[in-house]
Amino acid sequence: MEDVSGTVVPPVRLAERPRDPRKSEFETNKLKKRLRRLVGQAIGDFAMIEAGDRVMVCLSGGKDSYGLLDILLSLKDRAPLRFDIVAVNLDQKQPGFPADVLPRYLGDRGVPFHIAEQDTHSVVKRVIPAGRTMCSLCSRLRRGVLYRVASELGATKIALGHHRDDVLATFFLNLFFGGKLKTMPPKLMSDDGRHVVIRPLAYVRERDLARYADAMQFPLIPCTLCGSQENLQRKQVTAMLRTWEQQFPGRIESIFNALGNVVATHLMDRRLHDFAAVQATGEPDGDGDLAFDVDLALEHAAPILGDASIEALVPK
Numbered sequence: 001m002e003d004v005s006g007t008v009v010p011p012v013r014l015a016e017r018p019r020d021p022r023k024s025e026f027e028t029n030k031l032k033k034r035l036r037r038l039v040g041q042a043i044g045d046f047a048m049i050e051a052g053d054r055v056m057v058c059l060s061g062g063k064d065s066y067g068l069l070d071i072l073l074s075l076k077d078r079a080p081l082r083f084d085i086v087a088v089n090l091d092q093k094q095p096g097f098p099a100d101v102l103p104r105y106l107g108d109r110g111v112p113f114h115i116a117e118q119d120t121h122s123v124v125k126r127v128i129p130a131g132r133t134m135c136s137l138c139s140r141l142r143r144g145v146l147y148r149v150a151s152e153l154g155a156t157k158i159a160l161g162h163h164r165d166d167v168l169a170t171f172f173l174n175l176f177f178g179g180k181l182k183t184m185p186p187k188l189m190s191d192d193g194r195h196v197v198i199r200p201l202a203y204v205r206e207r208d209l210a211r212y213a214d215a216m217q218f219p220l221i222p223c224t225l226c227g228s229q230e231n232l233q234r235k236q237v238t239a240m241l242r243t244w245e246q247q248f249p250g251r252i253e254s255i256f257n258a259l260g261n262v263v264a265t266h267l268m269d270r271r272l273h274d275f276a277a278v279q280a281t282g283e284p285d286g287d288g289d290l291a292f293d294v295d296l297a298l299e300h301a302a303p304i305l306g307d308a309s310i311e312a313l314v315p316k
Helices: 021-045 063-078 101-109 120-127 135-153 164-178 206-216 233-247 251-258 296-300
Strands: 054-058 084-091 113-117 157-159 187-189 196-198
Touching (some): 021 063, 164 206
Parallel strands (some): 054 084, 054 157, 084 113
């Protein structure tokens, strides 16, 4: 822009307005209420916590486990039933692990906690060749230690920080690479038969946990053992799901809802349905082969799938 004398005048820039702290506080409280509602709903839907439970919250130092602990503490103060919480961290002796962070955080919040020290890092590095996936062995070793600690502490439930995105990614990992319709259940018995494992974040999206961790300024501790393994199939599947969510709004919701709406008679698992016993009765059956298995809802799936062809449903 020029003035009347021909001199170039720089454009006037409005000063950036500082973020209103009241608005930030309002948004954080709104997010916290939604997370608390979703966690409470999952706990109720799957009977995760009962009166008198001692819930062992596994705290890794990541955003998910911090969020899990914070929300459970909030629910504990409001729940009509009484239960106790103890936080447990497994110090796997990874080089550079800041061992003072979690004890200081938990002490400041007045949360009972236990730090279990086990050098699983050296075991994993010794057994797994360089460049290979470490997660499987690491998780098995970690699980064994946590089960032992749960017994020592008298915990009746072991709470893990897996969220909705983890549930969906596990489903597709099993579908694509394991040949199974299987995922992380919200509640199950441990493989040693001595503990009950719960996932109270089963209804919570990862992006909401990330926003919450940022708002609450949790002192996050990254996992340096496996965080840099870019070739993990889980990362590829997670990227696929995020792309779907951006390009086809509603698709992820539909898939997640399907995990809780299984029609076993319309699959092919002979352990779930006695096909040999299927006989014509002459009576109408609402669960029968109506309209050759064409669900009328699928005829109106455009808002869910967008204009994509069926090929778009398959990852490249």
